Amino acid sequence: MGEKINKFFQTNNNNCKKIPKKPKKNNIIQAFGGKDSFSRHMECMIYQRDNGISSVGAGGLSEAVFNSILNLPDNDRFWNLYGQTVRLTIRDADNDKIVVLYNNFINWMNDYCQENNIKRFPAVINRLFFACLPGRITSFTTDARLWAVLSQIRVQFPDFQSEAHWIGKNFQLLDSLQQSIANQNLNHDLPQNRSIFFWWLYEELGEIRRQLETLEDWSSLLEAQRQIIFTGPPGTGKTLSAKRLAAFMLNGQVPEIGAVDDILTDLRMPFREGQPGAWDIVQFHPSYNYDDFVRGIRIRTENGQTVYTTENGPLLEMAAQAQAHADRSFILIIDEINRANVAAVLGEMIYALEYRGQPVRLQYGDGDATARLPANLYIIGTMNTADRSIGHIDYAVRRRFAFVPLLPDRTVVGGYHGDEELRAAALRKFDAVANLFNGEAALLSADYRAEDVQPGHSYFLAEDTNDLNQRMKYQVGPLLREYVADGVLEQNAIQRVEQIENGA
Numbered sequence: 342m343g344e345k346i347n348k349f350f351q352t353n354n355n356n357c358k359k360i361p362k363k364p365k366k367n368n369i370i371q372a373f374g375g376k377d378s379f380s381r382h383m384e385c386m387i388y389q390r391d392n393g394i395s396s397v398g399a400g401g402l403s404e405a406v407f408n409s410i411l412n413l414p415d416n417d418r419f420w421n422l423y424g425q426t427v428r429l430t431i432r433d434a435d436n437d438k439i440v441v442l443y444n445n446f447i448n449w450m451n452d453y454c455q456e457n458n459i460k461r462f463p464a465v466i467n468r469l470f471f472a473c474l475p476g477r478i479t480s481f482t483t484d485a486r487l488w489a490v491l492s493q494i495r496v497q498f499p500d501f502q503s504e505a506h507w508i509g510k511n512f513q514l515l516d517s518l519q520q521s522i523a524n525q526n527l528n529h530d531l532p533q534n535r536s537i538f539f540w541w542l543y544e545e546l547g548e549i550r551r552q553l554e555t556l557e558d559w560s561s562l563l564e565a566q567r568q569i570i571f572t573g574p575p576g577t578g579k580t581l582s583a584k585r586l587a588a589f590m591l592n593g594q595v596p597e598i599g600a601v602d603d604i605l606t607d608l609r610m611p612f613r614e615g616q617p618g619a620w621d622i623v624q625f626h627p628s629y630n631y632d633d634f635v636r637g638i639r640i641r642t643e644n645g646q647t648v649y650t651t652e653n654g655p656l657l658e659m660a661a662q663a664q665a666h667a668d669r670s671f672i673l674i675i676d677e678i679n680r681a682n683v684a685a686v687l688g689e690m691i692y693a694l695e696y697r698g699q700p701v702r703l704q705y706g707d708g709d710a711t712a713r714l715p716a717n718l719y720i721i722g723t724m725n726t727a728d729r730s731i732g733h734i735d736y737a738v739r740r741r742f743a744f745v746p747l748l749p750d751r752t753v754v755g756g757y758h759g760d761e762e763l764r765a766a767a768l769r770k771f772d773a774v775a776n777l778f779n780g781e782a783a784l785l786s787a788d789y790r791a792e793d794v795q796p797g798h799s800y801f802l803a804e805d806t807n808d809l810n811q812r813m814k815y816q817v818g819p820l821l822r823e824y825v826a827d828g829v830l831e832q833n834a835i836q837r838v839e840q841i842e843n844g845a
Contacts, residue, residue: 409459422449423469430473436512443470443508454668460717461668467507478511479539484593485557489549490514490542514539548756549595556589559745563590566743568694568720570678573747575820576797579723580676582747586721587620587672610655612662618670618717619662623655625681631688636705636712651705656690656714663718671718678722683734690714694741726793727829746792749775753798767801767809773841774817777834784834794829796820810844818842 388407426446430439447466454461464482471480481487487510543550563569563586571579581601588596588604596604605620612619623634632638634654641648653661655673663671684691693701693714700711722742724734754771758764776782778791785791800817803809821838824830830838 409457419453422446427469427473430470439470439474440506440508440512444506447506451668455666458667463507470508477515478508479514481511481539481543483557484510485553485589485595486543487511487514488594489546489553490539553595556586556595559586560590562743562745563719563721567697567716567718568722568741569743569745570722570724571745571747572724572726574727574749574792574794574797575725576799577747577749578797578799579725579747580674581799583674583676583721583723584622587674590670590672590719591617591620593617610659610662612666612669612671616669618666618672619659620672620674621655621659622674622676624676625678625683625686627680627682629681629686631686631704634686635688635690636703638705651710657712660712660714660718664713664715667715667717669717673718673720675720675722677725679724679728679734683738687738691738691741694720747797748792749795749797751775751798754801757802763803763806763809766806767803770809770813770841771798771801773837774821777821777830777837784831784837786828786831789829794824813844814842 384407388404426442429442447463450466451461463484467482468480471478471482479487481490484507487507491510491514546553559569559582571582573579581598584601584605585596585598588601591608592604608616608619610619610621630637632654635656636651636653639650639652641650659671659673663669687694688704689701690712693699693712697714697716697718700713703710703712724744749771751768751771754767755764758767774796778785778795783791785794796817800812801809803812818838818841821830821841822835825832825834825838
């Protein structure tokens with residue numbers, strides 16, 4: 342940490358001297374001074390994703406949500422509290438008082454969003470506070486990026502304990518920076534320089550940053566599309582990626598590979614008050630049908646009599662909770678989505694996937710029984726592309742999903758193993774398998790594509806050499822033999838498969 346700070350400020354010291362010590366008034370101060378109309382100011386502050394102050398990326402508002410806030414019958418409450426918070430924040434120099442202001446405003450906004458059935462937008466609120474406090478907090482508008490920088494600081498300061506909320510994390514970041522450079526004669530007090538430094542540190546984070554930005558991209562896609570499918574051959578981490586994305590959207594931090602299930606355990610359906618949302622997972626299979634997933638007739642025995650009742654399946658159960666808590670996120674993972682006849686399983690919900698919030702008449706129930714899928718219900722599917730049953734997903738269903746390919750990645754294998762000998766062995770075996778599908782020595786049938794069938798990197802993430810050899814003999818080898826039998830690989834591939842099984 343100390344070396345990074347020295348390097349940054351020595352590089353940027355001369356440039357920083359050119360920056361005026363008094364930053365120009367930002368948009369919000371100008372607006373409250375009367376230079377802009379209030380509506381124009383609000384559009385700039387809470388709608389525009391990149392307004393010259395800070396970008397909010399996937400955390401921004403849609404046009405529909407922004408217009409709904411402008412047109413709410415009681416929106417005077419929103420604007421009055423907004424204006425009061427801005428004035429008090431700009432005026433107050435005490436960090437503790439600002440933390441109270443921030444918490445009060447966040448809590449009030451959460452209640453307001455729930456009352457008016459609109460989704461929360463913490464990134465937009467965070468940007469508001471940054472505009473009010475230039476130089477006193479960073480321009481990271483999401484907890485995730487703050488968490489990434491804090492994780493780097495913890496390496497240097499093991500006793501560093503992170504605050505729970507965004508603005509507290511910001512104050513801690515600046516305090517840690519101040520302590521680290523207190524004895525250096527550098528221009529670190531310029532507010533612009535401090536914020537730039539943390540972005541520079543973020544750029545230096547490497548793998549953590551790569552994972553965070555991947556999750557942010559997926560999250561942004563899911564926010565826009567509402568339903569996505571991770572596709573790829575066996576062993577590319579599709580189910581794990583779906584869980585990590587769910588944990589990221591609910592928790593706001595990059596989950597470590599081994600901690601995903603721990604994060605998700607307490608957030609699984611049913612939803613409980615105080616949670617950021619909820620998630621659930623179902624697995625499709627050939628006998629899975631509409632009655633299992635959407636709504637069906639259940640048979641019970643009561644007092645010796647057979648009773649028929651209509652009950653919701655996992656989709657409508659989650660939809661009901663999502664509709665009742667519009668300010669929270671609800672995520673349904675469908676594992677192996679192409680194992681079932683998807684069009685038959687979804688039924689009339691195919692329409693509801695695209696036209697969120699609109700009622701759809703149901704097959705079961707009273708004559709006027711309807712259901713709707715709210716905008717805060719997200720669906721993540723996983724699909725094994727090595728299975729030719731992928732063709733069972735018809736075009737009408739496909740059009741309503743975005744598809745995210747997950748391919749075999751050699752860099753994951755290389756970055757996983759700390760032991761140099763084990764890393765070299767894993768990479769050697771990965772290459773031996775990959776060469777069956779790619780390059781001049783490939784033995785892949787012309788009817789198949791390597792990206793659809795090549796075994797993925799997770800097979801090579803072993804704990805030790807013995808574990809790696811067992812994976813080759815009892816998992817990868819049998820899969821490759823099946824490929825030969827099914828015509829995916831040519832018949833003369835069997836000799837190289839035997840070499841892979843035997844540790845060559």
